Amino acid sequence: MLHVVITDSNGPPVLHGASVQHLQKLSSQSWQLEASLQHSGVVSLHVRGRTLSRWQFSVTEDRPPQLSWTGKPGAQNNGWQTRFPWKAEQNYGLRSLEVELSLSPRQHSKLHTQKSLRVPLPLDGTPTHATSQTTLDLSDSPFAGMKVQGTLHARSLSGLEGTSPTVTFTLGARHFTDPLARALVTLRQQIALGSEDMLDGQRDLALLTALPAPRDVQVPLTVINTLFQAHASLPSLEEQLWFLALYVEDRAQNGLVMAASMAEVRAAQQDAQQQITAMGAAHPPTEEQQQELHKRLKRVETALTDHMQLMIQKANQSGIVMPLPNGKNAPWTRLSKHIERDTRHNKTARASARLREMVEMAEQIRQANMGDMQSLAQQMAARAEATAQKAALSDLIKRETQLLNQTQARLAIIHQKIAAMQETNDVGQMSTSDLLRQLGMTGSPSASPSSSSEDAAQLDDVTRQRFAQERQNNHGVQYALRVLDDILAKRGKDVTGKENKSLNKASTDMGTVLQELAQRHDDNAAVAERKVLEDLSQARDEMKKNQSSSQKNHQGRLGFIPPPQPNQGQGQDQGQSDEQEGGSQGSGSLQQGQEDQDQDLDDQSDDGSDDSQGDEDKSEKKNHDPLGRKMPNGPETDAHIPDHDQDRTRAIQRELERRAADRTRPQSELDYLNRLLAPLRQTP
Numbered sequence: 010m011l012h013v014v015i016t017d018s019n020g021p022p023v024l025h026g027a028s029v030q031h032l033q034k035l036s037s038q039s040w041q042l043e044a045s046l047q048h049s050g051v052v053s054l055h056v057r058g059r060t061l062s063r064w065q066f067s068v069t070e071d072r073p074p075q076l077s078w079t080g081k082p083g084a085q086n087n088g089w090q091t092r093f094p095w096k097a098e099q100n101y102g103l104r105s106l107e108v109e110l111s112l113s114p115r116q117h118s119k120l121h122t123q124k125s126l127r128v129p130l131p132l133d134g135t136p137t138h139a140t141s142q143t144t145l146d147l148s149d150s151p152f153a154g155m156k157v158q159g160t161l162h163a164r165s166l167s168g169l170e171g172t173s174p175t176v177t178f179t180l181g182a183r184h185f186t187d188p189l190a191r192a193l194v195t196l197r198q199q200i201a202l203g204s205e206d207m208l209d210g211q212r213d214l215a216l217l218t219a220l221p222a223p224r225d226v227q228v229p230l231t232v233i234n235t236l237f238q239a240h241a242s243l244p245s246l247e248e249q250l251w252f253l254a255l256y257v258e259d260r261a262q263n264g265l266v267m268a269a270s271m272a273e274v275r276a277a278q279q280d281a282q283q284q285i286t287a288m289g290a291a292h293p294p295t296e297e298q299q300q301e302l303h304k305r306l307k308r309v310e311t312a313l314t315d316h317m318q319l320m321i322q323k324a325n326q327s328g329i330v331m332p333l334p335n336g337k338n339a340p341w342t343r344l345s346k347h348i349e350r351d352t353r354h355n356k357t358a359r360a361s362a363r364l365r366e367m368v369e370m371a372e373q374i375r376q377a378n379m380g381d382m383q384s385l386a387q388q389m390a391a392r393a394e395a396t397a398q399k400a401a402l403s404d405l406i407k408r409e410t411q412l413l414n415q416t417q418a419r420l421a422i423i424h425q426k427i428a429a430m431q432e433t434n435d436v437g438q439m440s441t442s443d444l445l446r447q448l449g450m451t452g453s454p455s456a457s458p459s460s461s462s463e464d465a466a467q468l469d470d471v472t473r474q475r476f477a478q479e480r481q482n483n484h485g486v487q488y489a490l491r492v493l494d495d496i497l498a499k500r501g502k503d504v505t506g507k508e509n510k511s512l513n514k515a516s517t518d519m520g521t522v523l524q525e526l527a528q529r530h531d532d533n534a535a536v537a538e539r540k541v542l543e544d545l546s547q548a549r550d551e552m553k554k555n556q557s558s559s560q561k562n563h564q565g566r567l568g569f570i571p572p573p574q575p576n577q578g579q580g581q582d583q584g585q586s587d588e589q590e591g592g593s594q595g596s597g598s599l600q601q602g603q604e605d606q607d608q609d610l611d612d613q614s615d616d617g618s619d620d621s622q623g624d625e626d627k628s629e630k631k632n633h634d635p636l637g638r639k640m641p642n643g644p645e646t647d648a649h650i651p652d653h654d655q656d657r658t659r660a661i662q663r664e665l666e667r668r669a670a671d672r673t674r675p676q677s678e679l680d681y682l683n684r685l686l687a688p689l690r691q692t693p
Contacts, residue, residue, distance in 0.1 A: 398500065
């Protein structure tokens with residue numbers, strides 16, 4: 010709608026390009042008009058032949074939804090599920106989408122009544138364009154296994170309706186092998202479609218009830234027969250016949266226990282579906298309704314977990330040994346949370362679809378054969394190996410971090426000793442290497458590689474002996490970690506078929522650490538240990554990528570079952586405790602090591618804890634530059650930050666800057682000084 014007000018006009022306004030709906034004179038020289046814009050174009054306003062204004066409008070027409078089939082619908086892989094490939098468009102958004110199913114004219118001619126069925130197709134919000142291949146389990150429909158005609162129906166947010174061309178296809182249906190189950194399904198279909206009258210149905214059901222059957226089948230069959238004789242509601246009878254047929258088939262195929270477990274899953278699903286439907290009809294849902302839905306969904310989760318455990322126990326009895334999986338990380342737990350969220354936002358169709366997806370997992374478990382079980386056992390073994398490798402790599406990062414902490418602790422003592430020895434010296438008389446050593450930085454590249462900062466510190470014999478013993482211990486630990494790194498690289502390649510190049514690089518850098526420790530070069534050893542930690546961090550990401558790719562390539566029909574996690578909690582707690590002990594020495598890299606381990610724990614559990622907070626205060630002082638200014642991403646050099654007077658530190662910086670400005674010095678020394686002073690010159 011276009012609304013225009015004109016003042017200081019003696020004549021009435023005239024509008025071109027739009028249909029005027031209302032024109033009103035407000036005063037002697039004021040006018041008001043309203044016009045509807047039906048299409049895009051130019052609209053101009055005129056008064057007594059003079060053009061007052063001109064506008065270019067682009068109007069998006071509110072048309073009915075455009076629907077089409079993007080493929081041939083029908084039973085998927087000759088199973089009981091039916092695939093619906095569709096495409097829908099509407100300029101302002103789709104409110105709902107459903108498919109109408111009706112029997113073909115040839116099938117209609119055999120029935121007493123005309124029947125049709127409308128099934129909602131889930132939409133993600135209110136899209137303007139949507140394309141999907143929705144797969145539904147319509148095997149409980151009376152039309153299952155028959156040729157049907159399907160037509161898509163959609164309604165837009167503005168209330169317009171659209172339909173698609175009609176196509177003919179066969180609806181998916183379950184295949185029953187037990188004679189009694191097949192008779193019950195046939196009787197149900199005939200009654201639902203009206204191909205058999207009620208009297209004939211009562212006679213057929215009475216004959217089935219008279220047949221010899223186990224007590225757990227005979228009792229419900231007798232109850233249904235009694236309700237039939239009492240003329241109970243037809244939908245209720247159809248539902249009970251269907252569930253009894255499923256139970257009889259499960260009992261014949263998998264035994265009494267598995268059949269009872271599957272019956273509990275279906276009963277829990279039906280219970281939850283009734284609550285979802287009630288909440289969709291009374292939006293917004295109340296707190297009591299949400300609590301009731303949560304309780305019913307917990308029943309579904311428990312039934313699915315018990316059913317999964319029965320399957321694992323049955324496999325163990327058949328000689329396929331596998332541990333019980335961790336039900337807390339089961340996919341139906343995640344789906345249950347999504348269902349509760351969807352019902353809160355009045356997305357009933359999506360919540361129902363997720364509930365059917367949960368029960369579909371139980372159906373896949375029910376149909377699993379020995380080949381599926383063997384494949385699952387191999388998958389679980391591979392997952393257990395992947396979990397063990399992640400834990401080993403996490404421990405490797407932790408141990409390497411502790412080595413770096415000990416190396417930096419020795420460097421701190423050495424540098425403080427050197428600083429104390431040179432504290433009385435005039436800054437202007439020091440050599441460049443001495444000035445850099447005052448800041449804890451590595452000396453000039455021209456320095457002798459065989460020199461050791463320990464010699465320059467002139468340590469006492471007790472400290473020197475303690476450092477020697479500590480380096481010897483570090484050397485042994487580093488050698489063991491290198492062996493573990495090589496084992497991880499080999500086992501990872503055996504499991505995934507892909508090489509972890511970062512683990513190989515870490516092994517090379519560990520060799521450098523061994524050489525530097527043997528030569529008492531703690532400065533170089535610390536640099537190499539940092540490189541090792543960087544390599545291991547990259548190796549963690551590479552390992553996760555390789556394992557994920559391998560699992561996708563070998564995932565079978567039961568790949569949704571979570572892996573076992575025996576004694577996982579104790580190992581995690583112990584690892585966190587060890588890291589807190591290692592953090593007492595303080596290091597900027599310690600927090601990185603903690604984060605590496607926590608990230609691996611997050612991959613195993615959604616609520617993984619992060620204990621790195623306890624080390625933040627200890628590493629706070631390490632995330633500063635040599636002038637005591639805080640750096641956002643931690644230290645970027647191998648500089649040690651001595652805890653001496655800040656005034657002396659600034660004096661050293663001024664002297665270094667003076668020497669960097671002296672053009673008579675060698676160019677190599679000037680380049681080195683400028684490179685080291687670059688981060689110090691940044692404004693905090």
